[in-house]
Amino acid sequence: MSKKANTFQTPIGTRDLLPEHSARWEAVIEVFSNVASRAGFSLIDTPIFEDVGVFTRIGEGTDVVGKEMYEFLDRSERPMALRPEGTAAVCRAFAQHRPPVPWKVYYRGPYFRYEAPQAGRFRQFHQFGIESIGSDDPDIDVEVIALGWKVLEAVGINQIELLVNSMGDQETRNNYQEALNAFLKSHVNDLDEEDRKKVDTHPMRVLDSKRSATQSVTKEAPRINDFLSAEAEAHFERVRDGLTALKIPFSIEPRLVRGLDYYTHTTFEFQSLALDSAQSTVCGGGRYNGLIEELGGPATPGIGFGMGIERLLLACDAEESFPAPGSRVQVWVVDVTDGSSARDLTHSLRDHGVTADRSFDQRSMRSQMRSANRSEAEIALIIGEEEVNEETVAIRMLRDEEIGQIVVPRSSVIAEVQRLLGLEL
RNA sequence: GUGAUCGUAGCUCAGUUGGUUAGAGCGCCUGUCUGUGGCACAGGAGGUCGGGGGUUCAAUUCCCCUCGGUCACCCCA
Numbered sequence: 001m002s003k004k005a006n007t008f009q010t011p012i013g014t015r016d017l018l019p020e021h022s023a024r025w026e027a028v029i030e031v032f033s034n035v036a037s038r039a040g041f042s043l044i045d046t047p048i049f050e051d052v053g054v055f056t057r058i059g060e061g062t063d064v065v066g067k068e069m070y071e072f073l074d075r076s077e078r079p080m081a082l083r084p085e086g087t088a089a090v091c092r093a094f095a096q097h098r099p100p101v102p103w104k105v106y107y108r109g110p111y112f113r114y115e116a117p118q119a120g121r122f123r124q125f126h127q128f129g130i131e132s133i134g135s136d137d138p139d140i141d142v143e144v145i146a147l148g149w150k151v152l153e154a155v156g157i158n159q160i161e162l163l164v165n166s167m168g169d170q171e172t173r174n175n176y177q178e179a180l181n182a183f184l185k186s187h188v189n190d191l192d193e194e195d196r197k198k199v200d201t202h203p204m205r206v207l208d209s210k211r212s213a214t215q216s217v218t219k220e221a222p223r224i225n226d227f228l229s230a231e232a233e234a235h236f237e238r239v240r241d242g243l244t245a246l247k248i249p250f251s252i253e254p255r256l257v258r259g260l261d262y263y264t265h266t267t268f269e270f271q272s273l274a275l276d277s278a279q280s281t282v283c284g285g286g287r288y289n290g291l292i293e294e295l296g297g298p299a300t301p302g303i304g305f306g307m308g309i310e311r312l313l314l315a316c317d318a319e320e321s322f323p324a325p326g327s328r329v330q331v332w333v334v335d336v337t338d339g340s341s342a343r344d345l346t347h348s349l350r351d352h353g354v355t356a357d358r359s360f361d362q363r364s365m366r367s368q369m370r371s372a373n374r375s376e377a378e379i380a381l382i383i384g385e386e387e388v389n390e391e392t393v394a395i396r397m398l399r400d401e402e403i404g405q406i407v408v409p410r411s412s413v414i415a416e417v418q419r420l421l422g423l424e425l
Numbered sequence: 426g427u428g429a430u431c432g433u434a435g436c437u438c439a440g441u442u443g444g445u446u447a448g449a450g451c452g453c454c455u456g457u458c459u460g461u462g463g464c465a466c467a468g469g470a471g472g473u474c475g476g477g478g479g480u481u482c483a484a485u486u487c488c489c490c491u492c493g494g495u496c497a498c499c500c501c502a
Contacts, residue, residue, distance in 0.1 A: 116499095120501095281502065366455095370463085385460085
């Protein structure tokens with residue numbers, strides 16, 4: 001697309017958030033912030049880059065850290081990485097600051113993964129998420145999932161499926177991995193070639209495979225649900241009961257293992273049913289009872305989710321929900337004299353809580369009125385020679401035929417505008 | 426990383442079986458309609474047809490490479 005040698009564009013998989021989309025973007029973040037803070041979560045912001053070690057705890061063998069991480073050495077040769085996800089950094093912050101528990105935080109911001117972009121996937125993408133650290137009460141699992149549900153509901157998404165699974169505790173995983181490993185080994189020849197490599201390193205991730213050869217094997221595989229320890233089963237049952245009590249529909253997906261190593265007990269995923277693209281997971285999360293200890297903190301349980309903002313908006317588009325908020329300017333000041341009235345009036349309108357804009361460059365009245373109309377302002381204030389001489393302002397209602405146009409003294413124009421806009425101050 | 430597909434004005438696209446000054450709609454600017462937008466009309470600005478190389482008397486149109494978009498695999502938000 002470049003027309004000259006020195007022309008640039010956004011790097012692969014990144015994009016500009018342009019003015020025509022930014023209001024909706026801000027609005028969706030606000031919806032999320034409200035849901036989270038209403039539930040007692042507070043905002044946390046962590047750096048966009050961190051010591052690589054923070055993220056390798058996610059799992060050395062995972063794609064996210066193994067092949068998708070933006071890594072670099074800073075000028076002092078320290079190994080750094082652009083954050084590929086949110087949970088590890090929040091846990092690092094917890095381990096570093098040792099706040100009192102329960103620690104309930106929410107976050108939003110950009111994340112980075114070096115991948116080939118496609119529908120719903122970018123190299124710089126944005127998530128918001130929450131983490132609730134300090135307890136392994138299963139009711140917290142329910143609360144976290146319910147808040148994810150709440151966000152989806154608040155943006156008007158209906159066609160959604162909640163998948164839930166339990167990865168159990170360490171005992172569960174040991175027993176299960178043994179059984180699964182034995183099973184996979186006995187069927188290794190039936191597995192897809194790519195998936196065979198995972199049998200020894202990440203047997204549970206074989207379950208995640210979408211390759212048909214593998215899937216026909218794994219549907220017969222032992223299910224983790226049958227291996228849950230008594231404790232893990234009790235936890236999972238309480239979570240299921242809680243979701244049912246809150247009338248949040250879900251289905252149990254025993255093959256839901258998710259791509260990060262740190263999960264224990266509850267894992268879950270919200271998938272949009274309205275999207276026909278391949279990336280339909282809008283939100284994913286789970287419990288990570290060992291992660292903080294891994295990062296050098298005190299053994300502390302936690303659970304959270306991350307929600308992809310681009311995907312959430314894509315799902316909204318597919319359901320034609322959450323339209324962009326409308327016009328931004330209430331008043332457009334048209335000045336066909338020397339512009340000084342426009343200068344003074346916009347300034348004082350803004351001081352009085354009215355959003356106002358104007359044209360510059362001494363354009364013709366027609367041109368200024370066109371701008372006023374396009375701005376979607378309710379009101380145009382018109383000042384010409386006549387108005388200047390008589391110290392008046394013509395107030396033209398751009399969307400209200402009945403009122404049409406009235407002329408008021410310059411001294412009362414602010415009050416008049418406020419009245420017409422219904423801003424009783 | 427692999428595969429498919431696409432790349433002509435700001436946007437959406439047409440077009441040239443290779444051949445004079447490359448088109449439309451929308452948008453933008455100016456004007457007409459007795460200082461006033463949304464309608465209509467008139468005019469205008471804006472493109473070396475993603476970039477580089479090759480074939481040819483001649484390429485935007487053919488070939489190669491490259492860059493980028495889109496979609497899919499892998500994996501994930």
